[in-house]
Structures are given as structure tokens and as C-alpha cells.
Amino acid sequence: MDQPLIQIKNISKKFGDNHVLNGADFCIYKGEVTTVIGKSGGGKSVLLKHIIGLVEPDSGMILFQGQPVSEMKKAEKRAMRKKFSYMFQGTALFDSMTVFENIALPLMEKTSLRKKEIQQQVEEKMQQLDLNDINDKYPSQLSGGMKKRVAMARALITDPEIVLFDEPTTGLDPIRKNAVHSMISDYQKKFGFTAVVVSHEIPDVFYISQRIAMLEQGKILFEGSPDEIQKLPDSVVQNFIQGVES
Amino acid sequence: MNQTDFMTIPLSVLGRRIISLVQETGKITIFFFKGFIHIFTFPLQLSKIIHQIYFIGMKSLFVICLTGAFTGMVLGLQLYYTLIKFGSEGVLGSAIGLTLIRELGPVLSAIMVTGMAGSAMASEIGIMRISEQIDALKTMDINPIRFLVGPRMAAALISFPLLAALFDVVGIFGGYLTGSLLLGVNPGIYFSGMETSVSMVDINGGFIKSLAFAAVVVTICCFQGYYTHTRAGGFGAKGVGISTTTAVVHSCVLILVTDYVLTSFLL
Numbered sequence: 001m002d003q004p005l006i007q008i009k010n011i012s013k014k015f016g017d018n019h020v021l022n023g024a025d026f027c028i029y030k031g032e033v034t035t036v037i038g039k040s041g042g043g044k045s046v047l048l049k050h051i052i053g054l055v056e057p058d059s060g061m062i063l064f065q066g067q068p069v070s071e072m073k074k075a076e077k078r079a080m081r082k083k084f085s086y087m088f089q090g091t092a093l094f095d096s097m098t099v100f101e102n103i104a105l106p107l108m109e110k111t112s113l114r115k116k117e118i119q120q121q122v123e124e125k126m127q128q129l130d131l132n133d134i135n136d137k138y139p140s141q142l143s144g145g146m147k148k149r150v151a152m153a154r155a156l157i158t159d160p161e162i163v164l165f166d167e168p169t170t171g172l173d174p175i176r177k178n179a180v181h182s183m184i185s186d187y188q189k190k191f192g193f194t195a196v197v198v199s200h201e202i203p204d205v206f207y208i209s210q211r212i213a214m215l216e217q218g219k220i221l222f223e224g225s226p227d228e229i230q231k232l233p234d235s236v237v238q239n240f241i242q243g244v245e246s
Numbered sequence: 247m248n249q250t251d252f253m254t255i256p257l258s259v260l261g262r263r264i265i266s267l268v269q270e271t272g273k274i275t276i277f278f279f280k281g282f283i284h285i286f287t288f289p290l291q292l293s294k295i296i297h298q299i300y301f302i303g304m305k306s307l308f309v310i311c312l313t314g315a316f317t318g319m320v321l322g323l324q325l326y327y328t329l330i331k332f333g334s335e336g337v338l339g340s341a342i343g344l345t346l347i348r349e350l351g352p353v354l355s356a357i358m359v360t361g362m363a364g365s366a367m368a369s370e371i372g373i374m375r376i377s378e379q380i381d382a383l384k385t386m387d388i389n390p391i392r393f394l395v396g397p398r399m400a401a402a403l404i405s406f407p408l409l410a411a412l413f414d415v416v417g418i419f420g421g422y423l424t425g426s427l428l429l430g431v432n433p434g435i436y437f438s439g440m441e442t443s444v445s446m447v448d449i450n451g452g453f454i455k456s457l458a459f460a461a462v463v464v465t466i467c468c469f470q471g472y473y474t475h476t477r478a479g480g481f482g483a484k485g486v487g488i489s490t491t492t493a494v495v496h497s498c499v500l501i502l503v504t505d506y507v508l509t510s511f512l513l
Contacts, residue, residue: 049381052385054381054384054385078387081385081387082387084385085385085386086382086385088378088381088382090377090378092377092378092379092381092382093379093382094374094379094382095373095377095379096370105386105388106388109386109388109393110386110387110388158386
């Protein structure tokens with residue numbers, strides 16, 4: 001197998017006395033959708049935040065294209081960050097900005113595109129995500145599902161190489177949930193981007209993911225293809241997939 | 247508790263407090279320099295600076311005029327009844343002018359802006375912190391200090407001296423209202439006394455103070471908001487509330503301390 005794009009090596013993290021991650025190990029490969037599953041409050045979002053550098057590990061390391069992120073120079077880290085985009089579980093939309101301004105912000109701040117080009121790109125992205133006629137609305141005026149889609153539009157507006165989705169479909173109706181899943185899948189096929197998805201949508205995520213990683217008690221209990229996880233003779237994994245308490 | 251504990255526990259508590267104070271001061275100083283440097287980093291954030299000038303400057307105009315007028319009026323009354331005891335009511339204009347330009351204009355306008363704009367800065371940035379909006383900026387490779395603090399710092403450095411100047415002018419006319427129109431000091435003596443006694447050094451001193459207060463207020467208020475999440479006393483909305491209160495109290499105290507230090511150098 002090729003060298004992993006991102007390699008998480010023996011990461012541990014604790015907040016106070018709570019050991020959230022306890023030697024987590026897993027790999028993310030270029031051009032694949034990797035989904036991290038696991039119990040709520042099990043550290044999946046913290047793991048995702050380690051990947052983008054929002055949280056520093058207590059021990060262990062993260063390698064990007066074989067190079068340890070902690071040893072990278074500032075310029076290298078910035079160049080790496082530019083390839084990433086992150087969609088927050090709680091959307092993290094700027095509540096004093098309109099929907100249009102929220103989605104346009106990465107383009108306005110980090111590119112030299114003209115206003116007209118930015119407007120065109122934002123409107124295109126909004127149309128793809130079924131976000132019509134809400135340009136001038138503020139996040140507080142939107143439903144939970146709409147906020148999710150605005151956050152997704154903001155995450156995808158820069159056409160990033162790697163997108164980290166933290167529960168992108170929570171709170172969406174089944175139709176829109178499917179739409180988001182197909183969009184992740186279509187985008188990945190079309191642009192070949194790498195996606196890491198934290199999700200509870202089982203079995204839906206099995207259809208869009210090439211790899212599944214299951215986090216249990218701060219460690220990666222299983223890492224492999226959707227087929228492999230479904231056939232795995234492990235009671236903890238099978239109980240989780242089937243929604244049965246261990 | 248043995249005798250050694252009796253001695254060492256208070257000392258260790260004091261030591262911890264001093265270390266934490268020094269660390270906090272260092273963090274605030276670094277935060278100020280980062281914010282200040284980002285005023286000048288390209289591309290310049292002109293539209294954001296203008297928006298902040300509107301927020302800090304324009305929106306404080308009414309309060310500044312109101313407080314300036316009443317401060318001048320009170321000064322007119324107080325100084326008139328003090329000076330008349332020595333038969334010196336003719337220097338009323340000079341006394342009001344110098345008091346306002348050197349001290350009260352910069353200090354009171356800064357305190358008023360702290361109450362209006364400073365508290366809003368702390369709470370806005372604090373809410374952005376607890377709702378992960380600052381993390382979102384980081385994930386977009388947008389420097390949060392450049393984006394949030396730089397424009398506010400620039401706007402405050404422009405607005406504070408102008409607001410202090412407005413406070414001075416309105417206060418001088420407030421003093422004229424009570425001193426001349428109400429109590430009968432000759433208007434010519436009131437204004438000519440002011441003209442001869444107030445020099446450019448006094449006016450520059452007032453502006454220097456305003457600039458220093460602008461830096462203090464923006465740094466403290468933005469810092470408190472930015473580090474809301476590290477506050478031990480409370481999380482979420484409670485944390486934002488504590489940050490806002492701390493920002494206003496610390497800013498006001500530091501305005502007065504800075505005023506004393508600058509006055510001792512400027513006089």
C-alpha cells in the first residue's frame with residue numbers, strides 16, 4: 001500500500017483526569033474517504049482537531065506525507081494548513097456575518113479574487129447545497145440543518161485537498177442527509193479529495209467510505225474497509241454497528 | 247500545622263500569585279505587540295478599520311458629548327465657588343481648559359469608551375471563542391489576532407484622541423455655560439484666559455495619554471475575550487460575563503494608573 005497522507009502515531013491526550021485519547025494509531029490515505037466511528041464523547045472530534053492542529057497531543061505524533069508536523073517549520077505548517085478545511089460539529093458560523101459573508105470569508109481573506117468572482121463561486125456552492133435565497137440571513141435565523149449546509153459550503157468553497165467533517169449530517173432530514181453523503185462521495189470521485197468524516201450514520205457511511213476506523217476507549221479498535229468491519233467477529237464492533245449495548 | 251508550614255504556606259501562595267501575575271503581564275504585552283504589528287501587515291484591513299472606527303468612535307459620540315458637557319458644567323460651578331474665595335474667578339477659563347485638556351478629557355472619555363465599546367469587544371470576542379468561531383478562523387489559515395485585534399487597535403488609536411478632543415471642546419463650552427452665562431464671569435476673560443494659559447504641550451500631552459489609553463483598553467478587552475476559555479472561574483456564558491466585567495474593571499484601573507505614570511513624566 002502507498003505511503004499514508006496522514007499518519008496518526010500513538011496519540012494520547014487528556015483533559016484534566018479524563019483520558020480522551022490513549023495511544024490512538026491510524027492512517028489516512030490520499031483520495032479516500034475515511035470515516036471515524038465510535039461512541040459519543042469517545043474523542044472522535046478531539047482526534048479530528050489533532051489532525052488540523054487545533055489541539056496538540058500530550059504524546060505521540062502526527063505525520064503529514066511522512067513528515068512529523070511537530071518538526072515542521074512555520075512556513076511548512078502554513079502550506080500544509082492551506083490544503084485542509086474543517087467543518088465543525090457545532091457549525092462555528094460567524095454569527096455577526098450573513099450567510100453570504102460566512103461562505104465568502106475564506107476567499108475574501110486568503111485569495112486575491114475579485115468581488116464578482118467571489119460572488120459567483122459562493123452562489124454556485126450555495127446552489128449545490130440547496131441554499132437558495134438566504135444570502136442576507138444571519139446564522140441565528142436558520143434552522144439547524146441549514147446551518148450545517150452553510151458550514152459545509154464554507155468548508156468546500158476553497159476546493160481543499162483534505163476536508164475534515166465533524167458529524168456533517170447530524171440534525172438533517174433523511175433526504176438532505178443522503179444529499180450530503182452523495183455530495184461527499186461525488187466530490188471525492190470528481191476532485192479526488194481526501195475526506196475524514198466523523199459520523200454516527202451507520203450503515204450510510206459504509207457506502208461512501210473506503211476506510212473505517214473505530215475509536216473505542218481512546219484507541220483505534222479497528223481500521224479497514226467497510227466490508228471488513230461488517231464481517232469482523234468482534235462483539236464490541238458488531239454490537240456498536242448494530243446499536244446493541246455491550 | 248507546624249511552625250515551618252505556618253511560614254511557608256503563605257509564602258508559596260504569594261509566590262504563585264506573583265509568578266502568575268508576571269506570566270499574565272507577559273502574555274498581555276505579547277498580545278499587544280501582535281495586535282499592533284498586525285495593523286500594518288499587508289493586505290491592510292481598511293474596511294474593517296473604518297467599521298471599527300464607526301463602532302468605537304461614532305457610536306460613542308453622544309455619550310462623550312453628554313459626559314463632556316456635564317463635566318464642564320460641574321467644573322464651572324466648583325471652580326467658580328473655589329476661585330471666588332481668593333478673588334481669582336478671572337482664571338476660571340484657564341483652570342477649566344487645563345483640567346480638561348490635560349486630565350479629564352482623555353481619562354473620562356477613555357473610561358466612557360471602555361464602558362461602551364470595550365465591554366462589547368470583550369464579550370464579542372469571548373462569544374466567538376466559546377462558539378469555536380476563533381478555531382474556525384485558524385482552520386481557514388486566518389490569523390485571529392490580525393483579523394480581530396488589528397482593526398480594533400487601529401480604530402481605537404484613531405478614535406480615542408478625537409473623542410478626547412471632542413470631550414474637551416464640549417466641556418469647555420459646558421464650563422462657559424455655568425461659569426459665564428449662569429454665574430457671570432466675563433466671556434472674554436473666560437476664553438482669553440484659556441488661550442493664554444493652554445499651550446501646545448498641554449494639548450499634545452492629552453493626545454499622548456489618549457493614545458496610551460487606547461492601547462490599554464483594546465489590549466485588555468480583546469485579551470480578556472480571546473482567553474475566555476482558559477478562565478478557571480466559569481465556562482460558557484458565565485465565562486464571557488466574567489471576562490467582560492474583568493475587562494472593564496482592569497481597563498478602568500489601568501487607565502488611572504497609566505494616567506498617573508504619564509502625568510509624572512509629562513509635567
